[in-house]
Amino acid sequence: MRILALETSCDDTSVALIEAGNFGFKIISNIVSSQINIHQAWGGVVPNLAKREHQKNLPPIIERVLAENKEKIDYLAVTLGPGLEPCLWVGVNFARDLAKNLNLSIIPVNHVEAHILANFINKEPKADFFPALGLIVSGGHTELVLIKKIGNYELIGETRDDAAGECFDKIAKILGLGYPGGPIIAKLAEQFSGAKFKIVLPRPMIHQKNYDFSFSGLKTAVLYDYKSRSSKEQKSEAYIQEIAFEAQKAIIDVLIKKTFKAAAAFRAKSIILGGGVAANEELRKQFSLKAKEAGYLFSVPEKEFCTDNAVMVGAAGFFNQKKKTKDWDKLEAKANLKISL
8 A cells, every 4th residue: 555645733744655565664755844943043843934935845845756757646634723724725726736636535644643543653563562652852742642442532732832852942042052942952961061050950740649730830941040140140051051951851851750650640551752752862762771670661763753754754654544536626624623532
């Protein structure tokens, strides 16, 4: 079975062609066109600029994939949401037109579920893996999902304001580090060699009984600390490295505490990570160690499948074949789409 997948939920235009069978997925094509250079000047993604770039990039990418692969395509898979609505509509409208021209069914895909299923691109999901507790953590999402089995989900916690990845970006902007913030802060945190400024940042909501998150207060705490420093201190490598280290540690501490508390409460057998922030090496290391100590199976996608990509959309399409439809014009982008059964 061959699935052509489209992903335009945010600022990466991605198209993939995968071959799915009983023994996993063969990736035939996987193209991601990044817009980082476009949005760097703004310190974050500008939806209308992202939409324009998707409209420009998607047709030649599709044309290239189809030209390089002449064999029959069985289905189209496209992200319906959640995401930035102008961006989502580019992918949905393009998928509609392409499906009509090729007379193909479309499989609608939930972006958050695709991040979960990215864990199974190169490994088969075993029955004894479930129930699992999934943490989806990216620029737009910080969610805890109880995964009873593939296709059966319960959202048990989410961010009330900034997502973790968004917090990284805003902290980087405060410190004048550039965009995207996560990789920059992670690199600086690695260089930290010892506390000189005695920075202590809050761990928002870490002790609350619920499974929700809040990172806007952490961003504000960084701003206050930064403003309290002299110009010389603000520009010093030692200060930037220390506050990057402490900010990253604060975010990871909250994510670990909430995730493992939820895993215990819901008697999960496994911990699953997904989303762009799951590419953070320190986060991956700490989650892996904690899962081993606590006796949980642990899974995180390869780094290239953590950030937004169409391969995970194709994988989600494979697991959701029952949702295929030829009612093309009824498909709609849904910016606030929730994960559910």
